[in-house]
Amino acid sequence: MTSDAASDERSASDGPVAGQPVQHGTGVNSTRAFPSEAYPSSLDPFVLFERFHIDPDAGFPMHEHRGFEIVSYMLEGGMDHADSLGVEHTAREGEAMRITAGGGIRHSEFPADGEFCSGLQLWVNLPRSEKETEADYVDASAADLPTETVDGATVTTVVGEGSPIDLRTPMTYRDARVDGAWTWSVPDGWSGFLYGVGGSGTVDGDAFGEGDVLPVTEARDVRVEAGDDSATLRVVAVAGRPHDEPIRLRGPYVL
Incomplete structure (x- = not known):
């Protein structure tokens, strides 16, 4: 997924705040926990977090990421993932994927089976010493998660x-x-x-x-x-x- 939000400073919050609706340029709708208008900051080591909703006619065509890791966790339906490492995988409800973008990886995300899907995506910063690490991927079925x-x-x-x-x-x-x-x-x-x-x-x-x-x-x-x-x-x-x-x-x- 892609994002146009940026913040270098951590800001304080005394209690819960509402997530912010975000529409990506590809037509995908999300509810973003942070950075948002209510919490305009990343949360070191976490860059951003949001719940995504992908309609059957939407998705993320092949695009590049660098400098962080991604955890996607599915709540409804399935999401087809393909990347420049040659991986093709469909994650379904209760399943998770981790991508280490490192020095660079390209991937795409589309709803599986022509049906709506929803999940959670977390971006985790890589320390500066590991920004150029080799790209990597791993997934886990629901049964794999304790x-x-x-x-x-x-x-x-x-x-x-x-x-x-x-x-x-x-x-x-x-x-x-x-x-x-x-x-x-x-x-x-x-x-x-x-x-x-x-x-x-x-x-x-x-x-x-x-x-x-x-x-x-x-x-x-x-x-x-x-x-x-x-x-x-x-x-x-x-x-x-x-x-x-x-x-x-x-x-x-x-x-």
């Missing part, structure tokens, strides 16, 4: 212990379906965010629902609770160790 039931939630690890998806930045990425209360912990020295995928509830007592994001820039515990109607609140919780380097986003490149 899932556990804990008090108040069912949690799938997209990136982290037990997952075949790994990055050059130490990080974790969890998909939590919360039907009671669940506590997410951000380690010391890390930053991250929560994103609302579906349902409604609260985060540290603040209303939280689909499309909302809670940026977190210091170690803390965050309490996530489903709503009083007993509906499940689905969130993704992402945290990583900052590189403490400027993030310079220039369209499809992170310099």
Whole structure:
């Protein structure tokens, strides 16, 4: 995917903010968690995060990326991926892909089977010393991603212990379906965010629902609770160790 947003500075947020609707030049619609008007910054080491919605007649033709890594995680339907490494793969609901763009990779993304698809895409910065690393790709089926039931939630690890998806930045990425209360912990020295995928509830007592994001820039515990109607609140919780380097986003490149 491509982006025309850029920010080098981290900004603070006292609580959840709403995601921003974005329409890409190819006709794909997204809800962007950051950078956005409400949170006009990247979240070192994370460059951007958004939920994408691709109609059957839309998609991303072959385009180039450099200087970062991409994690795509499918929520609905399937997405066909092809790249300059010779990889052709269809990721379906509950499956994930990681692309290391490094010194350069070209790829395309289109909905599979002529049907709508939706998913989440995260861009993770590469440290300056690894900007020119060799391009790479890996994917994981839903069965490959470990899932556990804990008090108040069912949690799938997209990136982290037990997952075949790994990055050059130490990080974790969890998909939590919360039907009671669940506590997410951000380690010391890390930053991250929560994103609302579906349902409604609260985060540290603040209303939280689909499309909302809670940026977190210091170690803390965050309490996530489903709503009083007993509906499940689905969130993704992402945290990583900052590189403490400027993030310079220039369209499809992170310099």
